[in-house]
Amino acid sequence: xxxxxxxxxxxxxxxxxxxxxxxxxxxxxxxxxxxxxxxxxxxxxxxxxxxxxxxxxxxxxxxxxxxxxxxxxxxxxxxxxxxxxxxxxxxxxxxxxxxxxxxxxxxxxxxxxxxxxxxxxxxxxxxxxxxxxxxxxxxxxxxxxxxxxxxxxxxxxxxxxxxxxxxxxxxxxxxxxxxxxxxxxxxxxxxxxxxxxxxxxxxxxxxxxxxxxxxxxxxxxxxxx
Numbered sequence: 001x002x003x004x005x006x007x008x009x010x011x012x013x014x015x016x017x018x019x020x021x022x023x024x025x026x027x028x029x030x031x032x033x034x035x036x037x038x039x040x041x042x043x044x045x046x047x048x049x050x051x052x053x054x055x056x057x058x059x060x061x062x063x064x065x066x067x068x069x070x071x072x073x074x075x076x077x078x079x080x081x082x083x084x085x086x087x088x089x090x091x092x093x094x095x096x097x098x099x100x101x102x103x104x105x106x107x108x109x110x111x112x113x114x115x116x117x118x119x120x121x122x123x124x125x126x127x128x129x130x131x132x133x134x135x136x137x138x139x140x141x142x143x144x145x146x147x148x149x150x151x152x153x154x155x156x157x158x159x160x161x162x163x164x165x166x167x168x169x170x171x172x173x174x175x176x177x178x179x180x181x182x183x184x185x186x187x188x189x190x191x192x193x194x195x196x197x198x199x200x201x202x203x204x205x206x207x208x209x210x211x212x213x214x215x216x217x218x219x220x221x222x223x224x225x
Contacts, residue, residue, distance in 0.1 A: 001053055001079055002110075010078065014113060020157040024108075024115055032057060032083035033104045047072070049080075050185060057082045064106055064120045066169045069177045073184070076112050084108035084117065091149040094133040103150075105161075116160030119147065123167045137163065 002010065007028075011021050036044045036059035043061035051072050058064040071080040086102040093099040105117035126137050126145050138146050150161030195218070202217050203209070209217070 001051070010110070014115070016115075017158050020159055023157055023159070024110070027081055027084045027108050028079070030081075030085050032081075033085050034083050036083065051077075052079065052081075056080070059106070060120065060122075063122055063164075063166050063169070066171075066174045067107070067118070067120050067164050069174060071107070071109060073177055077109055078112060079110040081108045082106065087117065087150075087153055089136070089147075089149040089153060092135040096133075105150075106164075114160055116154050116162060117150065118162045118164050119150070120164045121145070121166070123165050126163070126165060 010016075011024075016024070036057045042059055044057070044059050045061060045065065046055040046057055047065065047068055049056045049068075049072055056068060058068050068080075068082075071077045083104055084107070086104045088100060089103045090098070090100045106120045107118045109116065109118050121137075123145075126139075129137050130139065136147060136149060138148055140146055145163040145165045147161055147163050150163075154161040198218050199214065202214060206213075206217075
């Protein structure tokens with residue numbers, strides 16, 4: 001997490017207006033607005049974030065957790081908060097009725113050059129809502145899902161609102177991040193340069209080998225201290 005001084009430097013770097021700074025400070029100080037709940041298609045959980053120094057909630061193992069892993073390992077993401085305080089959205093619902101709702105986005109994300117709310121949704125869920133006639137979500141000409149009322153709210157504070165769709169998820173990247181999670185958490189492991197080079201040369205020569213095969217081919221060289 002950012003220190004107080006680092007946060008002040010960030011607000012100056014992005015030229016954050018006073019109202020936006022107060023909003024971001026409140027989000028940083030707040031506890032999650034709600035506890036996530038599971039459903040027929042959701043698997044909830046908590047992720048122990050090294051970046052944030054706390055466990056972070058996710059409501060969907062295949063969607064929210066995938067983006068959470070991105071936040072954890074993306075150097076552009078400085079901080080991220082699950083279930084931030086609710087915001088008010090106004091939009092035209094199905095049948096043309098004007099609707100105002102209190103909405104709790106999935107995450108609030110502080111990036112190197114911007115900050116805003118990010119809502120994670122399945123593609124089929126977004127399509128179903130849009131097909132109902134509701135103007136809460138819209139698919140733009142470049143095939144990206146947006147939330148016009150969320151954007152309208154965020155823009156008043158010089159922040160952003162972004163819809164993160166399941167179609168964006170790189171499943172190979174997610175599997176790799178899961179596989180390397182213990183490695184990223186390691187703080188005391190040092191690999192001998194000769195061992196590192198031997199493993200590197202093996203992978204270059206045979207890129208598709210399994211981890212077991214890699215271990216067998218380098219059993220004499222794999223030492224650590």
